[in-house]
Amino acid sequence: GAVVSQHPSWVICKSGTSVKIECRSLDFQATTMFWYRQFPKQSLMLMATSNEGSKATYEQGVEKDKFLINHASLTLSTLTVTSAHPEDSSFYICSATGFGYGYTFGSGTRLTVV
Amino acid sequence: GENVEQHPSTLSVQEGDSAVIKCTYSDSASNYFPWYKQELGKGPQLIIDIRSNVGEKKDQRIAVTLNKTAKHFSLHITETQPEDSAVYFCAANQAGTALIFGKGTTLSVSS
Numbered sequence: 001g002a003v004v005s006q007h008p009s010w011v012i013c014k015s016g017t018s019v020k021i022e023c024r025s026l027d028f029q030a031t032t033m034f035w036y037r038q039f040p041k042q043s044l045m046l047m048a049t050s051n052e053g054s055k056a057t058y059e060q061g062v063e064k065d066k067f068l069i070n071h072a073s074l075t076l077s078t079l080t081v082t083s084a085h086p087e088d089s090s091f092y093i094c095s096a097t098g099f100g101y102g103y104t105f106g107s108g109t110r111l112t113v114v
Numbered sequence: 115g116e117n118v119e120q121h122p123s124t125l126s127v128q129e130g131d132s133a134v135i136k137c138t139y140s141d142s143a144s145n146y147f148p149w150y151k152q153e154l155g156k157g158p159q160l161i162i163d164i165r166s167n168v169g170e171k172k173d174q175r176i177a178v179t180l181n182k183t184a185k186h187f188s189l190h191i192t193e194t195q196p197e198d199s200a201v202y203f204c205a206a207n208q209a210g211t212a213l214i215f216g217k218g219t220t221l222s223v224s225s
Contacts, residue, residue: 006157032210034212034213042217042218043203043215043216043217043218044158044203044215045215046212046213046214049211049212091155093157093158095212095213097210102148102160102163103148103160103213104160105150105157105158105159106157107156107157108155108156108157110155
């Protein structure tokens with residue numbers, strides 16, 4: 001079946017620094033990738049949608065200058081949290097879909113900003 | 115945009131009992147309705163899905179029903195086992211768009 005690899009699985013960074021999270025589709029071409037954020041005991045909230053080669057579309061309330069999304073190839077999307085602050089601490093999850101494939105989720109990245 | 119409501123938020127059953135989780139959606143254009151199981155610290159795992167041209171789908175102990183007229187769909191788990199304990203999410207979307215999730219149901223199965 002379709003596999004999406006997400007790295008790192010967890011990261012701790014200092015306030016003010018940037019963190020990059022990678023999401024790779026291993027065995028299919030991901031024409032569209034989605035990024036979600038999940039706070040403890042809450043649901044997955046959509047942050048943005050990215051199509052390969054295009055600028056990401058951000059949901060209302062998500063700062064595009066803070067959460068930089070790049071989807072330069074059909075197998076890789078990255079989310080960079082810039083100038084991270086403690087309130088950005090969360091569980092970030094990517095999802096990928098492609099022609100003939102459903103929605104496959106990565107294993108998530110636990111970000112802690114100290 | 116789509117809005118998905120999910121009930122109950124918590125559900126406790128005895129091993130061997132059945133569990134039912136219900137969701138409603140708002141966008142009549144939605145045509146794909148998956149259910150995910152999420153264990154602590156992990157990404158969601160698809161357990162079953164249904165499309166709008168089907169009213170019911172079953173996979174061993176798990177079944178999903180869809181009522182397009184009422185815009186609701188339900189997850190049924192029979193003969194529950196302790197390993198079924200997890201958080202379950204329903205979702206809905208139109209093909210190619212992002213999945214919109216319900217708030218989740220924490221299922222606890224006690225032996």
